[in-house]
Amino acid sequence: MDRLKILNLPAIRRFPTYLHILKRLDTSDMEYVSTAELIDRLDFEAVLIRKDLAGLGLKGVPRRGYPLKALINAIESYLGWNKDDEAFLIGSGALGHALLGYEQFSDRGLKIVAAFDSDESKCGSEISGKPVFSMTKLENLTARMGIRIALLCVPWHEAQQVADQLVEAGIKAIWNFTAQELDLPEGVICHNENLMSSLAVFSVKMKSHFND
Amino acid sequence: MDRLKILNLPAIRRFPTYLHILKRLDTSDMEYVSTAELIDRLDFEAVLIRKDLAGLGLKGVPRRGYPLKALINAIESYLGWNKDDEAFLIGSGALGHALLGYEQFSDRGLKIVAAFDSDESKCGSEISGKPVFSMTKLENLTARMGIRIALLCVPWHEAQQVADQLVEAGIKAIWNFTAQELDLPEGVICHNENLMSSLAVFSVKMKSHFND
DNA sequence: TAGATTGTTAATCGATTAACAATC
C-alpha cells in the first residue's frame, strides 16, 4: 500500500464541512451526490471539491456524481474519525469544562477520558461524567492507560510548564488551546487552536462592515 | 484620512500572536523590539512580520526595531480591540456556557452582555454573572440595547432557524460556532468558527505522526 | 447521439521567501 499523500491544509479543513453536508443528505435515499449539490452555500468553486476528492483517490461517475456512502467513509477514514483515540484534558476552567461536555469530539474519534487540574479542590469530582484528577496522578495514569494525546486548557502563563509535565509523562500530541506558543522536544507534535486569531478576523470584518 | 487597506487574512490571524508576545515583553522596560526577537517560536520568516507591520503603516527604526508600545497600540487599534462592542450569546449549552466565562473576549473589546436560550427553565438564571433570557425577549432587547452582534452556539440543526430570528431582531454580525453554513441576507455578515476543521487538521497530523 | 458531470492541464492569483538596497 502506497502512503497516502498528505493533502494541503486548506483541503483538510474543508473535509468536515463536506461531511456535515453529506450526512444531512444521507438521511434521504440518495445514492449519488454531485459536486454541484455539495457546493451548497460554500463560497468557492465546485471543481475544488473534485480536486479535494481526487486527492483522496476517490472516483466519481460522470452524469451521476460520487457514491454518497463511500464518500462519507473515505473522508472519515482519511481523517481517522472512524477509529477512537483516548485523550486527557488538562485544566478544567471555563473552556476545559465546555470541551468535556462537547459530544462532537467523541463522535469524531477523540474520546476525552479524564481531566486533570492543579486545583486540588476540584479533584475527585466529575464533569460531564468524566473524572477530574490531581496533576500529581498525571504521569502514572498516562502510562497505565497508554494515553498519547492531551488537550491543554490551562491559563497561558502556566502552559509551558504544564506542557513540560505532559512531555515528561509521555504525551506525544498536544492540542494547545492557550495563546502561548509551546517549546517542545522532537517527537511531540502540537496543534495550536487560535480562538483569538479567529476573533481578530471577525473583528476586522465587523470594522469594515460597520465601518467605524 | 485614507481608508486602511484590508490586509490579507493570514496577516490578520498573526496579529494576536504578535500582541501576545509583545505584551509579555512590555512588562520589562524594553523600548524597542526587533522582528528577530518577535519571531520567537513562530515557524515563518521574520521578514513576514515586517511586511505585516508595513501593511499597518508602521515604521521601524534601523538598528533598533519597532517602538514596543506604539506597536501594541497600532495592532489593537487596527483590530478594533481598544473599543468595546456589546454582544448577545445564543444557546447556553456546554460551549455557550464556556464562552460566557471566557474573559479573553472582553479583554479584546467583545463584551457578552447577556445569553438567550429556548429552554425556559434556564431563563432567569445567571451564568458567569450574565443574565439568561428567553428567546421571546430577543427582539425587544436587541432593539432596546442597540446590540448588533451575536455569538451563535445552538445545536446545528436549529442554527438556520435561530439565525433567521437574529436577523429579524436586527442583528448584523454573527459569529457562528455551529457546523451549519448559514443562509443570510445582504447586510448581515457571518464568521464561521470551525472547530471541527481544526480537529481535522489535528487528526491528520496525528495520523501521520503516529503513523497508524 | 447529446448532454451532464467528472477529470486534468494550464493560467491566475495571492502569500511567503530570497536577495538586496536603504538607513540609522
Place this chain on the structure above:
DNA sequence: TAGATTGTTAATCGATTAACAATC
C-alpha cells in the same frame, strides 16, 4: 565607517480557478 536592522522588489511556491477533454 561598519554593522545591524528595516524596507522593498523580484522570485518562488502553493492553492484556486478557468478552460477544456474524457466519460458514461
